[in-house]
Amino acid sequence: MARIVMKFGGTSVGDLDRIRNVAARVKREVDAGHQVAVVVSAMAGTTNQLVKWCQDLSPLHDAREYDVVVATGEQVTIGLVAIALQAIGVEARSWQGWQVPIVTDNAHGKARVEGIEGAELIRRMEEGQVPVVAGFQGIETTRNRVTTLGRGGSDLSAVALAAALKADRCDIYTDVDGVYTTDPRIVPRAKKLERISYEEMLELASVGAKVLQTRSVELxxxxxxxxxxxxxxxDKPGSLVVDEDEIMEKPIVSGIAYSRDEAKVTLRRLPDRPGVAARVFGPLSAANVNVDMIVQNIGADGSTDMTFTVGRADLPRAQDILNKAKDELGFEALVSDPEVAKISVVGIGMRTHAGVASTMFKALAEKGINIQVISTSEIKVSVLVASDYTELAVRALHTAYGLDA
Amino acid sequence: MARIVMKFGGTSVGDLDRIRNVAARVKREVDAGHQVAVVVSAMAGTTNQLVKWCQDLSPLHDAREYDVVVATGEQVTIGLVAIALQAIGVEARSWQGWQVPIVTDNAHGKARVEGIEGAELIRRMEEGQVPVVAGFQGIETTRNRVTTLGRGGSDLSAVALAAALKADRCDIYTDVDGVYTTDPRIVPRAKKLERISYEEMLELASVGAKVLQTRSVELxxxxxxxxxxxxxxxDKPGSLVVDEDEIMEKPIVSGIAYSRDEAKVTLRRLPDRPGVAARVFGPLSAANVNVDMIVQNIGADGSTDMTFTVGRADLPRAQDILNKAKDELGFEALVSDPEVAKISVVGIGMRTHAGVASTMFKALAEKGINIQVISTSEIKVSVLVASDYTELAVRALHTAYGLDA
Incomplete structure (x- = not known):
């Protein structure tokens, strides 16, 4: 007997037949003797429609009212799933965020979960009832208003609920069947990973393998x-994301990720003085422009070239901010390039193995791919290449690290 | 300065343009210095879709989950209306039933309002904020679950809120512009009534002039x-429904109503014994079959004919129940006729005036319309005629009582 949280995304509850399918899957776990809680998203397409209505009425709409409107999507699904479960003989009850309660801060539209009261749900699960909980939503208790957790927030709801319920596992049902060594659309021979560590999943998620929302992996x-x-x-087993202690054989490289969402910015002949980096990135951060890879070489004759990446959508804003500060910062020219891709190799095993980076550089060189920027972390090596080379680079690395099935 | 509750039905908030129109109307009242609370229904069509989903998943669905699903319709509208109001500079905030709270009993799907906590809303209205309250929904507080008041329940929400807020008026905005002396589709010369008493409105509502939900008029x-x-x-004044003391000149007949939703049942040669009526109507009532007009004449040779009407949709059930009890009741034959219409003349003035009924019978006789059943109350005379004669009868009576514009 295990206690399981089962989470179903928007496509999994996209119509009544799919909702019946969800109910059947839940029943199977219940029949196997497990205690089950269900977390669901809005039916596919619903949230987009609701968001659009708010936008159309007022681009600068009140986030508190936006939350009231968009939270209805999940509310519809919990009621329908509860009805579908009851129809096949599974005792079920729906729970909205404010009913559990799932308490959040008051950052409407992107709230953070502060706590979940799990006792009553545990009591009911022990009596054989299946709680069907609305994902994506909560309540901020100072003003008693509905909040939402931001797009993809249902994954976060599921993980937070699993923690509050002391669940043995949180199963995230989605339209892919697991986490792969890389994007199977690019590398058909990509393998499904049976197990992957949180750290690896985080690195893969943050560089474009959007199977799980990043915050939910962190949590x-x-x-x-x-x-x-x-x-x-x-009907097949998926991928298990667990603590690395649960992974016996730690692969040097678990997967190859890529992201085309970044743009490269270079400041040419920036004065090489203490504090210059702070003066460059302070205003960007103040304007909520996320900066990712940063490279600065030792300069010559008192100046240096500094290169970094920003989200592609943020590039015009970053350019604007930096150009306005050109005189103050003292650089000679700003050069930007949105046609770049970030390719990363990720693996907890690389901590204890040398040679990961050199294998990477060699594999890329053999294909004639020029590396523009390099950045490394404990379990990841990332490079920036011209975006035309994305697929070629991913395939070359997938082979070079022996990941091909 | 007045305090007004403004209620907008589903067609009035059917799309974003109409929601903007609602906001503009609210702003006009606010700009005129009034304190305003708004009650809204779901966008037209939404509730039907949500009800259908529940039905399709399980015809015998849990009414508690049905309420969770259908209550979302109004929740969407309150958020959108609040956004639309804010966009034109009106301070507004949405309120779901559980937030106000609007406390109901636990009769899910057709709950009754037990109380509304109005103090916080009044405080905010006095500070210039417009509460936008979800119609149709409430909360039952023993289990903290969302309830709905049954179809048309938003009228009821508005009236109950107006009472709780001690409002000077409850304005029900709808797709007709008031209460008419009869259905203008049948009698183009029907007049809009400036004022009508609660009692008259009730009689008109219950016999087919569905401008206001009956329970809301009672409340x-x-x-x-x-x-x-x-x-x-x-943009024109509507009809005011008020206490009859507020109506100076009490018309003998205020309006002519009709209903095609009834069917006639006659039990031939029913034994004329004490208690027989109870044995006929007891089982019907137990099966939730509403019986309306009942006529029983003095019998001869120990038996009588009894005629009554039931809702047309209930006719098969009523026939079934009575035929099963045929031996026990001892009647000779059951004759039914679904092709009947009930025509009523309604007016508080008729209490003090004789001759209302005879005018009616004379007008119908002149057109060759046969009266099948007659029933009277303090402020209403109703007759049953063959349904083919409905329009002719309504027109004849409208003219006979001098109601033509």
Whole structure:
């Protein structure tokens, strides 16, 4: 007997047949003797429609009212899933965020979960009832208003609920059947990973393998929630995201990720003085422009070239801010390039193995791919290349690290 | 300065343009110095879709989950209306049933309002904020679950809120511009009534003039809430539903109503014994079959014919119940006729005036319309005629009582 949180995303509850399918899957776990809580998203397309209505009425709408409107999507699904479960003989009850309660801060539209009261749900699960909980939403208790957690927030709801319920596992049902060594659309021979560590999942998620929302992985790691990613349309085991202690054989490289969402900015002949970096990145950060890779070489004759990446959508804003500060910063020219891709190799095993980076550089060189920027972390090596080379680079690295099935 | 509750139905908030129109109307009242609370229904069509989903998943769905699903319709509208109001500079905030709270009993799907906590809303209205309250929904507080008041329940929400807020008026905006002496589709010369008493409105509503939900009129009468019915699409005064003391000149007949929703049942040669009526109507009532007009004449040779009407949709059930009890009841034959219409003349003035009924019978006789059943109350005379004669009868009576414009 295990206690399981099962989370179903928007495509998994996209119509009544799919909702019946969800109910059947839940029943199977209940029949196997497990205690089950369900977390669901809005039916696919619903949230977009609701967001658009708010936007159309007022681009600068009140986030508190936006939350009232968009939270209805999940509310519809919990009621329908509860009805579908009851129809096949599974005792079920729906729970909105304010009913559990799932308490959040008051950052409407992107609230953070502060706490979940799990006792009553545990009591009901022990009596055989299946709580069907609305994902993505909560309540801020100072003003008693509905909040939402931001797009993709249902994953976060599921992990937070699993932690509060002391669940043995949090199963995230989605339209892919697990986490792969890389994007199977680029490398058909990509393999599904049976197990992957939180740290690896985080690195993969943050560089474009959008199977799980990043914040939900962070929370799972912090709370020690074992997460399984699996398909709601097929019947096969998925990928388990766990603490690295649970992974016996630690691969040097677990996967190859890529992201085309970045743009490169170079400040040419920036004065090489203490404090110059702070003066460059302070205003960007103040304007909520996220800066990712930063490279600065030792300069010559008192100046240096500094290169970094920003989100591609933020590039015009970054250019604007930096050009306005040109005289103050004292650089000679700003050169930007949105046609770049970040390619990363990720693996907890590389901590204890040398040679990961050199394998990477060699593999890319053999294909004639020029590396523009390099950045490394404990379990990741990332390079920036011209975006035309994305697929070629991913395939070359997938082979070079022996990941091909 | 007055305190007004403005209620907008589903067609009045059917799309974003109409929601902007609602906001503009609210702003006009606010700009005139009034304190305003708004009650809204779901966008037209939404509730039907949500109900259908519940039905399709399970015809015998849990009413508690049905309420969770259908209550979302109004929740969407309150958020959108609040955004639309803020966009034109009106301070506004949405309120769901559980937030106000609007406390109901636990009869899910058709709950009754037990109380509304109005103090916080009044405080905010006095500070210039417009509360936008979800109609149709409430909360039952023993289990903290969302309830709905049944179809048309937003009128009831508005009247109950007006009572709780001690509002001077409850304006019901709808797709007709008031209450007419009869259906203008049948009698183009029908007149809009400036004022009508609660009692008359009730009789008109219950016999087919579905401008206001019956329970909302009952509540308005009980709580002394002045209700105005007016169009959300045109700019002209509507009809005021008030206590009859507020009506100076009491017309003998205020309006002519009709209903095609009834069916006639006759039990031939029913034994004329004490208690027989109870044995006929007891089982019907137990099966929730509403019986309306009942006529029983003095019998001869120990038996009588009894005629009554039931809702047309209930006719098969009524026939079934009575035929099963045929031996016990001892009647000779059951004759039914679904092709009947009930025509009523309504007016508080008829209490003090004789001759209302005879005018009616004479007018119908002149057109060769046969009266099948007659029933009278203090302020109403109703007859049953063959349904083919409905329009002819309504027109004849409208003229006979001098109601033609």
């Amino acid at each position: 799972a790691m912090k709370e020690g929630v074992r997460v399984q990613v699996l398909s709601s349309f097929e | 308005a009468m009980k709580e002394g809430v002045r209700v105005q019915v007016l169009s959300s699409f045109e």
